[in-house]
Amino acid sequence: MKTQHIFVILFVLSLSACQSAYYSAMETVGQHKRDIMLDRVENAQDAQKDAQQQFKSALEQLSELITYDGGDLAEQYEATKEQYDASKEASEEVAQRITSIEDVAEALFDEWQDEIEQYSSNSLRRQSQSKLKDTQRKYRSLIKSMHRAQDKMSPVLAALKDNTLYLKHNLNARAIGALQGEYKSIKRDVEVLIKEMNVAINQSEEFIELLQVEQ
Structure with a gap:
């Protein structure tokens, strides 16, 4: 195995160990993975x-x-x-929030599945398995919606960057005329972005309510 591959594997393992240690530490003060996930979904919703x-x-x-x-x-x-x-920074903040949700979701669902195997009651095991699958289904829908909205930011950011660069090197009235045609395209993209983000925000609210009910 190449040295660089070994370093990558060790880095990934160290991150995983750090996350595990973090969640374990939080549990000692009564902050369980479900609580952390709830907080992170709320933070992502605010970022959106x-x-x-x-x-x-x-x-x-x-x-x-x-x-x-x-x-x-x-x-x-x-x-x-x-x-x-500011738009680029906002986009990066949303991306970070989504990643943080994915991290805790993986840990939460793995733990949940492991604990299901510990039931002695078949009835309770089936109920817990059913609830896990339902939560996972709603989570997948939520995270897909968040990523779809995040993807819509890219063309808008690219267009804003183009306009900024063009204006930087063409500080004259003719440049303004050239940018007028770009405005309509950006406006359409922003409207689509806002629509997709509303869907993600609404799904976030539904998922937050689901986690609160199950607590």
């Missing part, structure tokens, strides 16, 4: 809502830019760049 507002703000700035009617174009460029940077 923040991202929604940020992309709307970026679109508003672009709208102001293309209706430019005199003034300092350098200021318009700085405002456009700030909106792009």
Whole structure:
């Protein structure tokens, strides 16, 4: 086995060990995996809502830019760049929140399955297995929805970056005219993004309610 492959495996194992140690430590203070998952879904939901507002703000700035009617174009460029940077940061925050959910979900479901095998009662075992499968099904639907919304951010970010770069090197009225055609396309993409994020946010709320009921 190549050395670099060994390092990759060791790195993955160390991450897994760190996660296990973290969850074990949290359980000693009464914070179980289900509680952690609930918190992380709520945090992801908040991050999605923040991202929604940020992309709307970026679109508003672009709208102001293309209706430019005199003034300092350098200021318009700085405002456009700030909106792009903030949108990129919001997108990265959503991605991190999704990853954190996936991490704890894997640990939670593995633990749940292991504990099902410990039942002496066949009836209770079947009930727990059924509840696990139902929770996993709803989780898969949720995480798929979150990833679908996250994927919709990429074309919007790419377009915002293009506009920012173009404006940086073309601080003149002609550049504004060139960006007007881009606005309609970005507006459509943002509208699709907002729609997908609303679906993910609503599914997050349903999943949060599910976890709260089962506690």
